[in-house]
Amino acid sequence: MTEKKALKTESGLSLYHPLVSFGYFVAVIAGTLLFIHPYFVLISLGCALLSAAMINGKKMFLASLGFGIPMFIFIALANPLFNHRGATILFYLFDNPVTKEAIIYGIVSAGMMFAAVIWFTCYNTVVTSDKFIYIFGRVLPSVALIISMTLSLIPRLMAQIKVIADTQRSIGLDWKSGSLMHRIRAGARILSILVSWALEDAVITADSMRARGYGQHKRSTFSIFRFGKRDGIMLSIIVLLFAAEVAAYITGAGTMEFYPAIVAPKTEFIDILFYIAYAALGIIPAAIQMKEELKWKQLK
Template sequence: MHIRPYTLFSTLHPVILLGYALGAPILTMCMGNPWCLLVSFGCALVMEWFYLGEQFVWQGIRGTWLLFLLIMILNFMTNHRGMIILFQTRTRRYTLESLCYGAANGLLLCAVIFWFRCFSAVLSNQKFLYLFGRRFQTAALLLSMILKLFPETQYKITQIRMAQDDSAFQEKEALKVRLKKGMRQISCLLEWSMEDSIETADSMKARGYGAGRRGQYERYHFTSYDLGALAVMLCLSGTVIMGMVLGKITFSYYPTFTWNKEMLVWNVLICFCEAGFLLMPCWMEVIGAGGRRR
């Protein structure tokens, strides 16, 4: 998986990166306003494109659109609350409110998935181990390896398929042949993963892992620049949280669509602050024009 190697945002202290990487999905999960959910989903797509590239954005969309439709249709078919009836049978009615509520939940889940796909790009394994490696060595190592597992497995299976792909020289294969080829690819993937795990274990043993207090390859210092970035993050995210707590962006789907139209200015302000917080790595890169050197 290709990750943008250097950004201005990546030079910040790992504590701030962790706050952003966890704050984005948590903030999204607390929202019910459809406009805020659309902003979060759009920002998630932009951030995945910024860090991982356009190819991963399309892969993510192809992998989540079925999930989105499934959640929307299930809620539409099972939840019959609402006032605007689209059609009805003898025993059930199907409403616009239930359809929109299912779409909002599906959009929320897809946005959270995209944000967690960006987690390893925002917070590298080395920075994650810097934060938790001394106090929680085993847990930090396990979590960092789990976060690294998914992109590595995807890369390996892609390489195996490319190495064994002979479809260009054959006609469409039967189902039995394709299943056999898939099992062979899975076998190769397991063997490759086991070899890597043995090499990792030998390398850790040779470097004395667990023999004493764990050292760090890099040392990070909390500077005034980090303090300023933290203040901006707290200001933007705090405005969004305050708006949610005070009910400025409250949106109700049942029994009919209800929202306070008098709070339109608040809705625009909170969406703007939400986008500013979620797109912080992008606009910092634009303002910094290349990054800050330590």
């Protein structure tokens, strides 16, 4: 695990207010998880891949594919093995029937998970931890402050772990070599030193907080984010498209029958409208990014 590399320059959806970007991902990921339906999954996956390619940077995009594609294959294969429902039996594996319906369902649900994972990589680029804490802080300010402090500690502790490991090695205790048990023991020892160190520092942190008036008064919550007109417009669009999603789910346009036998997805006018609305939601990050890049080209 390495720390995710944030995009160097902020652009596109990142420049909107956290409520907008966070709301966007709630809408799009909810939609992704809601519809086990080949067209919706296809739209979601397509948009997710397009967005990820545009906003995550090449290296991270390829890394997410490296994780996503094997997962896709795994789920697509696992489903027919766990599930034996469906009318069309293709063959038997270890005395269990493998059905056409289960295979197709597996591919669709694998596509859904693949899309969800890719959307989350986009989320990680756009909704950085401070934005999340901002959203969280509006609901649970005290818990948000704890998270914020935990987050500031993690990189500090990672650096200290390295220092401790190096020092311990130089007095003859190397956690990178030797038997597994030796390595575990040496690692536990490094963590022990880390915990003393960190708790000792925590006493100072508490002092520093009290010195700056924490704890006695009613706290206000400050943020550097400002909600502008363009945020309002974008948020309205997202809410509207999300409403369409909900409507699609309620009317049944977003569900499809796989068992006992597959019923082909509907393609009536209203269904096509739902597909378009969903695609419109999915394309937002890529569209904003595209628009911005065109602007820059013109300016050159």
